[in-house]
Amino acid sequence: MNFISQIAWNSDGLIPAIAQDAISNKVLMMAWMNEEALQATVIEQRAVYWSRSRNKLWRKGEQSGNIQRLVGLHLDCDNDTILLKVVQKGGVACHTGRESCFFKILQDNNNWIAADEVIRNPEEMYR
Amino acid sequence: MNFISQIAWNSDGLIPAIAQDAISNKVLMMAWMNEEALQATVIEQRAVYWSRSRNKLWRKGEQSGNIQRLVGLHLDCDNDTILLKVVQKGGVACHTGRESCFFKILQDNNNWIAADEVIRNPEEMYR
Numbered sequence: 516m517n518f519i520s521q522i523a524w525n526s527d528g529l530i531p532a533i534a535q536d537a538i539s540n541k542v543l544m545m546a547w548m549n550e551e552a553l554q555a556t557v558i559e560q561r562a563v564y565w566s567r568s569r570n571k572l573w574r575k576g577e578q579s580g581n582i583q584r585l586v587g588l589h590l591d592c593d594n595d596t597i598l599l600k601v602v603q604k605g606g607v608a609c610h611t612g613r614e615s616c617f618f619k620i621l622q623d624n625n626n627w628i629a630a631d632e633v634i635r636n637p638e639e640m641y642r
Numbered sequence: 643m644n645f646i647s648q649i650a651w652n653s654d655g656l657i658p659a660i661a662q663d664a665i666s667n668k669v670l671m672m673a674w675m676n677e678e679a680l681q682a683t684v685i686e687q688r689a690v691y692w693s694r695s696r697n698k699l700w701r702k703g704e705q706s707g708n709i710q711r712l713v714g715l716h717l718d719c720d721n722d723t724i725l726l727k728v729v730q731k732g733g734v735a736c737h738t739g740r741e742s743c744f745f746k747i748l749q750d751n752n753n754w755i756a757a758d759e760v761i762r763n764p765e766e767m768y769r
Contacts, residue, residue: 517753518748518752518753531658531672533672544718545672545718589748590747591743591744591745592738592740592743592746596743598669616719616720617718617723617725618718618719619716619717620714621714621716621717624684625644625645627645
């Protein structure tokens with residue numbers, strides 16, 4: 516696939532991939548892709564990342580069911596960051612059961628506080 | 643500052659920082675911050691990144707005038723990615739003169755095409 520060769524992979528062969536909800540426009544998460552993950556994302560039309568901790572492909576939602584259906588794929592000016600527009604199944608992207616992983620906000624320029632509600636019980640997601 | 647110590651910096655002492663327009667909700671760009679950049683961002687209430695190519699602090703807009711005023715700062719569940727909500731001065735974040743750096747979209751699952759319009763002449767931005 517042609518579009519793969521234009522990617523400016525980092526020294527580990529990875530590229531950061533940001534997932535944004537196509538409906539709410541919330542930024543849901545940031546993860547990494549290698550060539551195989553990016554190809555799988557396009558072929559399967561769902562977000563497939565490369566798990567750096569488990570060292571294998573991570574089909575988002577494979578355990579929790581909270582898959583991300585691909586709506587659009589964007590590349591930045593430097594060809595080194597990807598933006599995915601997705602439809603987030605279940606409305607939950609975060610393993611804590613929240614819509615977005617970015618649920619901590621800086622308060623009083625000093626402390627991170629958890630600001631978003633838990634939509635789904637994490638224990639139910641991963642049992 | 644307390645909140646700095648909670649960040650999970652990578653092995654280079656950096657964290658990826660995503661900037662999202664607080665009004666249009668567009669994802670504008672992704673760059674990197676070190677401790678100094680994050681502190682400066684909070685103190686100055688504008689986006690300050692760490693330029694890996696120039697190896698120095700990068701006060702976004704220092705040349706182009708397209709500064710990013712800080713509206714909110716978010717941290718993800720793993721403490722290893724930052725999301726900035728910003729007001730983008732001039733409505734242009736990209737050095738190509740477009741609103742967002744993510745202006746290339748994947749067409750027919752094969753080719754990246756430039757999809758967004760150029761709002762400002764890049765030559766005028768950097769002269």
